[in-house]
Amino acid sequence: MMSSRDAILGKIRSVTAAGGDDSKRHEAVEDRLLNHPSGTIPARAQLKPKAQIELFCQQAEAVQTSVGHVKSYASVPKAVADYLREHNLPAEFRMGMDERLNDLSWDKAGALEVKSGPSDGNDLIGVSHAFGGIAETGTLLMLSGEDNPTTVNFLPETHIVVLKAGDIVGDYEALWSEVRTKFGAGEMPRTVNWVTGPSRSGDIQQTMLLGAHGPRSLHIIVVDG
Amino acid sequence: MAHKVALFVTCLVDLFRPTVGFATIKLLEDAGCDVVVPPAQTCCGQPAYNSGDREDTIAIAQQLIKTFEPYDYVVAPSGSCAAMIKKHYPGLFTDDEAWQARAQALSDKTFELVSFLSDVLKVENIDAKLDKNVTYHDSCSGLRELGISAQPRKLLASVEGLSLSEMKDSDVCCGFGGTFCVKYSDISNAIVSKKTDNIANSGADMLLAGDLGCLMNMAGKLKRQGSNIEVRHVAEVLADMTDGPAIAEAKK
Amino acid sequence: MTQIITTSNFKSNARTALDDKNLQKALTHVERGFIGKRRSAMDALPEFDQLRDNARDIKNHTLENLDLYLEAYEEKVTKSGGKVHWAADAEEARNQILKICRDVGAKTVTKGKSMIAEEIGINDFLEENKIEPIETDLGEYIIQLRGETPSHIIAPAVHVLKEQVEEDFRRVHTHLPEARNLEEPESLLDEARKVLREKFLNADVGITGANFLIAETGTSVIVTNEGNGDLTQILPKVHIVLASIEKITPTLEDVSQILRVLARSATGQDMSVYTTFSTGPRREGDPDGPEEYHVILLDNGRSNMIGSEFQDMLRCIRCGSCMNHCPVYHAVGGHAYGWVYPGPMGAVLTPSLMGIKDGGQLPNASTFCGRCEAVCPMRIPLPKMMRSWREREFEKHLNPSLQRWGLKAWAYFAKRPKLYHLAMSFAIPVLSKIGWKKGRIKSLPFAGGWTKYRDLPAPESRTFQQQWAQREALKQEAK
Numbered sequence: 001m002m003s004s005r006d007a008i009l010g011k012i013r014s015v016t017a018a019g020g021d022d023s024k025r026h027e028a029v030e031d032r033l034l035n036h037p038s039g040t041i042p043a044r045a046q047l048k049p050k051a052q053i054e055l056f057c058q059q060a061e062a063v064q065t066s067v068g069h070v071k072s073y074a075s076v077p078k079a080v081a082d083y084l085r086e087h088n089l090p091a092e093f094r095m096g097m098d099e100r101l102n103d104l105s106w107d108k109a110g111a112l113e114v115k116s117g118p119s120d121g122n123d124l125i126g127v128s129h130a131f132g133g134i135a136e137t138g139t140l141l142m143l144s145g146e147d148n149p150t151t152v153n154f155l156p157e158t159h160i161v162v163l164k165a166g167d168i169v170g171d172y173e174a175l176w177s178e179v180r181t182k183f184g185a186g187e188m189p190r191t192v193n194w195v196t197g198p199s200r201s202g203d204i205q206q207t208m209l210l211g212a213h214g215p216r217s218l219h220i221i222v223v224d225g
Numbered sequence: 226m227a228h229k230v231a232l233f234v235t236c237l238v239d240l241f242r243p244t245v246g247f248a249t250i251k252l253l254e255d256a257g258c259d260v261v262v263p264p265a266q267t268c269c270g271q272p273a274y275n276s277g278d279r280e281d282t283i284a285i286a287q288q289l290i291k292t293f294e295p296y297d298y299v300v301a302p303s304g305s306c307a308a309m310i311k312k313h314y315p316g317l318f319t320d321d322e323a324w325q326a327r328a329q330a331l332s333d334k335t336f337e338l339v340s341f342l343s344d345v346l347k348v349e350n351i352d353a354k355l356d357k358n359v360t361y362h363d364s365c366s367g368l369r370e371l372g373i374s375a376q377p378r379k380l381l382a383s384v385e386g387l388s389l390s391e392m393k394d395s396d397v398c399c400g401f402g403g404t405f406c407v408k409y410s411d412i413s414n415a416i417v418s419k420k421t422d423n424i425a426n427s428g429a430d431m432l433l434a435g436d437l438g439c440l441m442n443m444a445g446k447l448k449r450q451g452s453n454i455e456v457r458h459v460a461e462v463l464a465d466m467t468d469g470p471a472i473a474e475a476k477k
Numbered sequence: 478m479t480q481i482i483t484t485s486n487f488k489s490n491a492r493t494a495l496d497d498k499n500l501q502k503a504l505t506h507v508e509r510g511f512i513g514k515r516r517s518a519m520d521a522l523p524e525f526d527q528l529r530d531n532a533r534d535i536k537n538h539t540l541e542n543l544d545l546y547l548e549a550y551e552e553k554v555t556k557s558g559g560k561v562h563w564a565a566d567a568e569e570a571r572n573q574i575l576k577i578c579r580d581v582g583a584k585t586v587t588k589g590k591s592m593i594a595e596e597i598g599i600n601d602f603l604e605e606n607k608i609e610p611i612e613t614d615l616g617e618y619i620i621q622l623r624g625e626t627p628s629h630i631i632a633p634a635v636h637v638l639k640e641q642v643e644e645d646f647r648r649v650h651t652h653l654p655e656a657r658n659l660e661e662p663e664s665l666l667d668e669a670r671k672v673l674r675e676k677f678l679n680a681d682v683g684i685t686g687a688n689f690l691i692a693e694t695g696t697s698v699i700v701t702n703e704g705n706g707d708l709t710q711i712l713p714k715v716h717i718v719l720a721s722i723e724k725i726t727p728t729l730e731d732v733s734q735i736l737r738v739l740a741r742s743a744t745g746q747d748m749s750v751y752t753t754f755s756t757g758p759r760r761e762g763d764p765d766g767p768e769e770y771h772v773i774l775l776d777n778g779r780s781n782m783i784g785s786e787f788q789d790m791l792r793c794i795r796c797g798s799c800m801n802h803c804p805v806y807h808a809v810g811g812h813a814y815g816w817v818y819p820g821p822m823g824a825v826l827t828p829s830l831m832g833i834k835d836g837g838q839l840p841n842a843s844t845f846c847g848r849c850e851a852v853c854p855m856r857i858p859l860p861k862m863m864r865s866w867r868e869r870e871f872e873k874h875l876n877p878s879l880q881r882w883g884l885k886a887w888a889y890f891a892k893r894p895k896l897y898h899l900a901m902s903f904a905i906p907v908l909s910k911i912g913w914k915k916g917r918i919k920s921l922p923f924a925g926g927w928t929k930y931r932d933l934p935a936p937e938s939r940t941f942q943q944q945w946a947q948r949e950a951l952k953q954e955a956k
Contacts, residue, residue, distance in 0.1 A: 003563070004563040004564060004565040004569060004776070005563035007565055008547075008563055008565060008722065008774075008776045008780050009544050009547065009548070011776075011780040011781070011783075012543050012544040012547075012722075012780050012783050013544045015783045015784030016541055016542060016543060016544055016545075016783065016784075017544070018784075025541070025542050025545060026545065028538075028542065029542050029545040029546060029549065029727075032538070032727045032728060032731075033549060033692060033693050033727060033728060036693060036727075036728035036729060036730045036731070037728075037730060038730050039528075039531045039535075039730060039731070039733075039734040040524050040527045040528055040531055040734065042522060042523075042524045042528075042737070043523070043524070044522070059747070063746075063747075063750075096764070117764055118764040118765040120678075121674065121677075121678050136747075137747045137748040139748055139752075144763060144765070144766060145760070145762065145763055145764075146762050146763070146764055149763075149764045149765045150707070150711050150765055150766060151711055151712070151764075151765045153707070154704050154707050154708055154711065155708070171733075172733040172736075173730055173733060176729045176730065176733070179729075186553065186693055186694055187694065188557075188694045188695075188696055188754060188756040189756070189760070190755065190756060190757060190758070190759060190760050190763055190766050191711070191753060191754065191755055191756075191766060192696075192753070192754040193707070193751065193752075193753050193754075194748070194751070194752040194753070194754075195750065195751060196746075196747070196748040196749065196750050196751075196752075197750050198750070199702070199703055199704040199750060199751075200702050200703070200750060201615045201616075201666060201702060201703045202510065202632070202702070202744065203614070203615040203616035203619065203632060203633070203634055203703075204615070204619075204634070204637075204639050204642055204662040204665055204666065205503070205506050205638065205639050205662060206506040206507070206509065206510030206511070206632065206635065207510075207662055209662055209663055209666050211666070211667075211670065212615060212666060212669075212670065212702065212703035212704060212705065213613065213670060213673065213674075213677075213703045213704040213705045213707075213708055214703065214704025214707065214708075214750070214751065215704075234941050234942070236891075238941060239901070239940050239941040239942055240901060240905050240936055240940055240941075241934060241935075241936045241937065242934075242936075242937060243937055243938070243939070243940065243941035243944055244937060246941040246945070247941075247944075262942075262945050264894070264898075264942065264946070265894040265895075266894060267890070267891045267892075267894050267897045267898075268891045270891070272884065272887060273884060273887075273888050273891075274864070275845060275864065275867070276867060276871065276876070276880070276884050277864065277866075277867030277868040277869070277870055277871030277872075277876070278868075278871050278884055278885075278888065279868050279871075281884075281885075281888035281891075281892070284888075284892050285888070285891050285892055288892060288894070292894075365844070365845070365846035365847055365848070366845075366847070369846070369847040369848070369850075369851050370847065396848075397804060397846075397848070398804045398844050398846035398848070400804065400844060401844065402843070402844025402845060402846070403844075403845075404880075405841075405842075405843065405844045405845075406844075406926070406927065407924075407926030407927055408841065408880070408926070409488065409491070409805075409841075409842055410926040410927070410929055410930060411488075411491060411492050411495055412491055412495070412805055412808050412809060412842065413844075413930070414929075414930035414931075415495055415808040415809075416804045416805070416807075416808055416844070417930075417931070419804075419807075441933075441934050442931065444917075444932075444934050445917070445927070445931030445932045445933060445934060446930065446931040448917055448931075448932045448934075449930065449931045449932050469937070470916055470937075472934045473916050473917040473932055473934035473935070474915075474916040474917075475913070475914060475915050475916035476916070
């Protein structure tokens with residue numbers, strides 16, 4: 001008996017390959033997969049780097065994300081501690097192994113307790129480092145792995161994301177090219193998350209409410225230096 | 226030389242509202258056209274086309290093409306009938322090159338009345354008077370297939386004494402849909418009821434539109450609800466021919 | 478909650494829906510909640526229409542080469558450690574899922590929102606096999622509690638009022654204190670979050686749908702606002718992606734083009750909150766993520782659409798914009814359509830998947846107002862395809878014979894102008910006389926469909942053609 005795979009592909013091919021010589025189709029497909037043409041990039045985010053950072057923050061705030069700025073990584077722990085205190089949150093959080101965060105002196109910024117590794121659902125607060133930011137829509141791009149476990153993006157009630165200003169680009173396509181540089185063409189980490197604001201749902205009477213299953217609040221700390 | 230314009234009066238205007246036909250002729254003649262009414266016309270074929278009866282649609286289309294192809298322009302006081310010829314006829318003849326060319330040629334010179342006046346004849350002002358507050362419903366085919374929206378509003382604005390109060394959702398279907406309104410009368414009724422609510426809430430004392438099917442549907446519902454709002458085809462107002470009874474009203 | 482297909486009863490379903498006061502109230506949220514937001518999002522992006530063209534072209538190119546992209550995709554999934562299962566129909570897909578669940582001894586399965594899961598009726602099947610399926614999208618969770626099916630493809634519980642949700646939560650969440658306040662949507666959302674969090678953490682298998690499958694990288698993409706899809710797929714040992722074959726899209730760039738029109742068309746957001754790209758199972762060194770990654774690639778009738786007049790329908794990205802703008806959907810809601818896919822996209826897709834004999838009502842229940850096509854981000858000619866279904870129905874003599882004969886009789890006259898005008902010159906003055914007094918007619922034999930709800934405007938007097946002929950004759954005489 002023919003496998004479902006062969007049956008499905010065969011049926012499609014009876015139409016798509018009906019023209020006879022199939023080499024043109026193969027070429028077109030290989031070409032597209034290899035060269036991944038970009039299409040239309042909205043002019044909105046084609047700006048100078050400084051303006052791009054401003055647009056990113058503006059777009060993030062438009063989707064109920066809060067944004068803070070620090071001059072250098074050294075100031076991140078204090079910014080986190082301040083945010084937690086201002087929001088009456090406990091001074092402890094979950095974080096992965098990202099060196100840019102792990103090397104910081106968290107203990108000096110008040111009695112911050114850092115729990116390392118993925119979240120098991122018992123953390124109120126998670127801290128991550130983003131791979132980049134997309135100005136067009138105020139979107140964060142997060143990569144899975146030991147450095148920034150995906151569970152930290154979703155399980156805590158509050159998610160604080162550190163983002164280097166220099167990692168903010170205009171559009172999605174610009175970040176894809178950086179993902180390709182890091183992982184190789186056609187390769188992806190297990191999970192790439194685009195995050196545009198805190199979790200929400202409009203499922204009850206089409207009224208948007210924050211804090212469905214993911215974080216209720218999302219705070220971005222942009223490291224300007 | 227004056228444009229030789231053939232009037233495709235449409236079956237509903239022919240049968241139910243001849244005034245719209247005469248108003249159309251007046252508007253075209255005032256704009257300098259030489260108007261002809263070919264007698265061998267019936268319907269554009271939409272009832273068959275939208276019921277899936279392609280064979281009869283093609284026969285009706287061929288007959289209409291033959292009747293109207295000798296003229297410079299074909300003008301109809303209906304967005305949906307004009308769109309049928311303009312947007313759908315060529316697609317009926319994908320297997321017949323000769324007929325497709327004829328259908329395309331007719332398509333190129335067929336227009337809905339108000340857009341013809343405005344876009345082709347470049348009419349800017351209309352010599353008409355009406356002391357009424359009107360609201361305008363955008364019939365679907367005219368709006369979405371032919372892009373008719375600004376033209377009637379612009380011409381109405383030049384009618385002396387007339388003011389326009391836009392209704393909410395003027396671009397939403399009235400629920401007519403040709404045979405839909407009888408095949409699915411319950412749903413059609415729900416849709417037209419929303420429409421008449423919006424018409425009433427606009428505060429206007431007259432409803433205008435460019436398609437008689439939609440107008441009969443909305444007028445029929447308004448009158449069933451006991452409304453005093455007058456219903457007319459936009460051509461009647463533009464041609465200053467509003468002395469006779471409105472749609473679904475008795476002679477005074 | 479056994480799924481009963483009632484598509485062939487569309488007309489009576491619609492009648493019931495029109496009489497349902499709660500439903501009618503809930504449906505006002507569709508018009509209020511989606512249309513204006515889509516418009517603002519679209520207006521804020523000057524390139525929107527260009528992106529729609531690009532999105533259409535990308536999908537057309539993909540469909541013309543679907544076999545090649547499917548093979549490229551499968552190769553990539555396999556390379557990343559995942560497994561692709563090809564399912565010709567719903568039954569095969571159900572069995573593949575059951576086998577994966579049984580192999581890991583699964584007792585509970587969490588589910589992200591997936592229309593394909595509805596299409597294959599996976600919940601009933603898992604329950605029959607003693608595995609508990611748990612819907613995690615808030616809307617899906619609500620309707621699962623109610624024993625209902627979704628009535629909208631992106632807002633499954635759009636037909637439910639908050640008071641009804643409160644009733645359901647009190648009925649099912651009996652472990653929570655009775656005195657709690659559940660009056661506002663906020664408290665309902667909060668309660669669902671708490672209840673479902675436990676389920677997420679304890680599930681053995683997570684099933685999600687996919688908005689896209691990327692051939693370039695072997696990646697599945699899901700788009701959500703709640704984050705439920707993510708918790709569904711990162712916490713359990715096994716992640717099953719359930720997707721139909723037309724979800725294939727060539728590259729990351731192509732997906733990015735289409736994503737720019739998806740959320741804007743669906744909810745009027747520039748981008749949904751979570752867009753997640755998943756490639757294979759947990760990697761070496763990964764501290765979280767599923768240990769197994771399976772993709773069920775479902776055909777279920779779609780390969781028959783390739784090369785047919787319905788191929789364009791396979792471009793659909795399930796944004797729901799067509800139903801959000803449909804006057805018929807606004808009137809009757811999604812359940813009247815009787816199966817998984819409501820609104821204009823359902824009116825085309827349902828007969829493609831279940832056949833025109835059972836699905837034939839749907840493409841007929843349209844005024845052809847064209848608003849669906851006008852807003853479709855993928856520029857799918859929905860009215861044209863509904864008409865194609867009507868043509869097939871007509872060819873097969875499946876429409877009611879009275880309708881058919883009426884149409885044929887009318888066409889007989891319409892094709893013969895002289896006879897037509899002669900007949901009308903008798904009939905119209907008679908009709909005009911009937912309505913002479915009021916200018917309208919309240920009831921008329923054979924016109925009950927019209928006069929049940931509205932008056933029939935009476936013809937003015939004689940036909941235009943009669944009057945015109947007379948005028949022309951007088952002009953000739955005068956000369």
